[in-house]
Amino acid sequence: MTSYFVKRVVAGITSLFAVSFCIFFLIHLLPGNPAYAVLGGRQGVPTAEQVAIVTEKLGLDRPILVQYGRWLWRILHLDLGESYIQNVSLSQEIPKRLSRTMELVLPALIIGTSMGILLGVLSATRRGRVPDFMLTVLSLVGYSIPVFVVGAGLVIVFALQMKLVPTSGYVRLSTGLGPFLRAHILPVVALSLAPMATTLRMTRSCTLETLGSDYIRTARAKGLREGIVVAKHALRSALPPIVTMIGLLAGRMIGGSIIVESLFNWPGLGVYTLQAVGTHDYPVIQAVALVVAVFFVSVNVLVDLACGWLDPRIAYE
Amino acid sequence: MNRLLRDWKALLALALLLIIGTLAALAPFICRIPPNQMQVERMLPPQGKWWLGTDIWGRDIFSRICYGGRTSLLVGVASAGSGLAVGGLVGILAGVMAGRMWDTLLMRLMDFLLSFPPLVLAIIAVAFVGSSLPVLILVIAAMYAPQFARVAYNSTRSVKERDFIVAAEAIGASSPRIVSRAILPNIVAPLVVQFSLSVGHAILVEAGLSFVGLGPAPPIVSWGQMIRQAVGYLSLGYFPVIWPSLFISLTILALNVLGDALRDSLDPALRT
Numbered sequence: 001m002t003s004y005f006v007k008r009v010v011a012g013i014t015s016l017f018a019v020s021f022c023i024f025f026l027i028h029l030l031p032g033n034p035a036y037a038v039l040g041g042r043q044g045v046p047t048a049e050q051v052a053i054v055t056e057k058l059g060l061d062r063p064i065l066v067q068y069g070r071w072l073w074r075i076l077h078l079d080l081g082e083s084y085i086q087n088v089s090l091s092q093e094i095p096k097r098l099s100r101t102m103e104l105v106l107p108a109l110i111i112g113t114s115m116g117i118l119l120g121v122l123s124a125t126r127r128g129r130v131p132d133f134m135l136t137v138l139s140l141v142g143y144s145i146p147v148f149v150v151g152a153g154l155v156i157v158f159a160l161q162m163k164l165v166p167t168s169g170y171v172r173l174s175t176g177l178g179p180f181l182r183a184h185i186l187p188v189v190a191l192s193l194a195p196m197a198t199t200l201r202m203t204r205s206c207t208l209e210t211l212g213s214d215y216i217r218t219a220r221a222k223g224l225r226e227g228i229v230v231a232k233h234a235l236r237s238a239l240p241p242i243v244t245m246i247g248l249l250a251g252r253m254i255g256g257s258i259i260v261e262s263l264f265n266w267p268g269l270g271v272y273t274l275q276a277v278g279t280h281d282y283p284v285i286q287a288v289a290l291v292v293a294v295f296f297v298s299v300n301v302l303v304d305l306a307c308g309w310l311d312p313r314i315a316y317e
Numbered sequence: 318m319n320r321l322l323r324d325w326k327a328l329l330a331l332a333l334l335l336i337i338g339t340l341a342a343l344a345p346f347i348c349r350i351p352p353n354q355m356q357v358e359r360m361l362p363p364q365g366k367w368w369l370g371t372d373i374w375g376r377d378i379f380s381r382i383c384y385g386g387r388t389s390l391l392v393g394v395a396s397a398g399s400g401l402a403v404g405g406l407v408g409i410l411a412g413v414m415a416g417r418m419w420d421t422l423l424m425r426l427m428d429f430l431l432s433f434p435p436l437v438l439a440i441i442a443v444a445f446v447g448s449s450l451p452v453l454i455l456v457i458a459a460m461y462a463p464q465f466a467r468v469a470y471n472s473t474r475s476v477k478e479r480d481f482i483v484a485a486e487a488i489g490a491s492s493p494r495i496v497s498r499a500i501l502p503n504i505v506a507p508l509v510v511q512f513s514l515s516v517g518h519a520i521l522v523e524a525g526l527s528f529v530g531l532g533p534a535p536p537i538v539s540w541g542q543m544i545r546q547a548v549g550y551l552s553l554g555y556f557p558v559i560w561p562s563l564f565i566s567l568t569i570l571a572l573n574v575l576g577d578a579l580r581d582s583l584d585p586a587l588r589t
Contacts, residue, residue, distance in 0.1 A: 140577075143573070144569045145569070148525070149544070152551070156551060252435070255436025258436065262530075282444075289437075292437055
């Protein structure tokens with residue numbers, strides 16, 4: 001188990017380095033000198049002297065591996081660089097934005113996947129009956145409808161028709177718990193539908209598969225209550241593929257949150273990225289890509305560890 | 318195939334896709350009002366010559382739906398198609414030549430590409446190369462090629478071990494002949510299933526990009542873009558948001574239903 005743990009963490013760190021390398025080189029694949037981009041925000045055509053100064057300042061005249069090393073060194077010291085456009089340190093701006101995004105992603109992930117597992121088990125144990133049929137339709141619809149359509153529908157019903165919640169905008173917790181929750185509920189629900197549908201589908205088929213196996217029959221023959229058979233015997237061995245799926249979903253939800261933030265005017269990482277894409281603010285895009293990669297790789301390492309814990313055979317291999 | 322024809326859900330989905338496909342393909346003949354023509358009659362509910370009403374700039378929503386469908390379906394089919402061509406080829410080649418090194422190298426790369434969130438990849442790609450229809454198709458194709466490669470690779474590997482391939486090799490059939498006559502027919506089914514699901518995913522990615530403003534720019538119309546432009550004026554009326562939402566959801570739903578049905582009928586082992 002310990003060696004499995006170490007192996008997965010090392011693999012995670014290795015892939016982070018690989019990703020950071022890709023992200024760094026992406027910037028350098030761009031045609032033209034980044035110095036122009038830096039100077040481009042100011043007025044007039046930059047002179048050769050200005051370009052030379054900025055090139056030297058940014059270290060762009062050094063060999064590429066040296067540049068990568070310096071960049072990595074700064075990153076490891078939690079210095080994400082500066083935006084080309086705004087005069088802010090990304091090490092301050094990015095965490096602020098990230099926390100607002102996580103206020104949507106984490107609750108949506110928790111609500112979506114736990115509801116999905118619950119309903120998936122329900123669907124599997126009622127196989128072929130009315131609840132199963134309804135839940136199957138729900139999951140099919142849930143992962144077919146784009147998140148912005150779900151969001152717009154929620155806005156129409158709950159914000160414009162019933163006037164229960166605001167149509168858009170971010171509210172911080174210090175404003176008060178009521179307004180905070182009212183501002184968060186629609187984006188969180190919109191974001192949680194797709195992971196719920198996917199988890200439901202996955203849980204249903206995995207649980208059905210294990211429910212058909214011999215040891216479940218044995219457990220039932222021993223006279224165990226059906227609830228315990230399902231929860232302790234069937235679900236436990238059905239969980240590893242579901243947990244793996246949830247790891248992928250966590251990554252997808254970062255993408256989904258960009259759309260949801262855009263719909264709800266949410267000043268999170270997603271909207272920040274979109275602004276940066278619009279203004280060609282490459283350091284921001286670089287930093288965001290890196291943060292997403294770190295989030296994604298850590299989630300996957302956690303998933304691997306959880307799977308190893310749920311099914312010791314995985315760790316043993 | 319018979320099983321597919323008896324499946325009413327799949328038939329319904331197919332019919333729906335045919336209708337939407339026809340509307341999109343024949344848009345110039347069906348729509349009498351050009352999709353970008355603005356009129357004084359703004360935010361009209363469905364009536365008279367405006368079958369689905371007009372939007373905030375007085376453009377005919379029906380016409381925009383038809384032309385938007387062209388974009389969505391084109392991006393979906395073209396990107397899934399190129400993904401299938403490139404990924405399928407790589408997968409088969411790697412499967413045929415399968416050796417330890419290819420195996421690990423290809424699969425590691427695929428796992429890596431597969432696991433990264435698609436929309437984030439697309440946004441980063443668009444940030445660097447800009448957004449136009451061909452770029453969008455290429456980017457989405459590049460995102461889905463690994464999935465096709467994986468499906469083709471795995472199927473090729475499993476077919477390759479079967480007796481009739483060994484027999485074909487034994488009687489001296491050439492490699493291209495073995496691939497085209499013995500392997501290809503046996504791996505078409507999973508690739509077709511993957512294709513129908515990928516078209517839906519590609520449309521979803523295109524719509525998402527268009528919705529956040531990174532899709533093909535006007536005058537090209539797309540469903541995601543229509544929703545983006547209308548969602549700020551929801552307080553004035555719901556129709557300009559509801560129509561494209563309905564079409565986009567129905568299209569993806571139909572593709573998913575069809576993909577599931579295809580999988581059930583072509584690949585009984587995967588049935589759930």
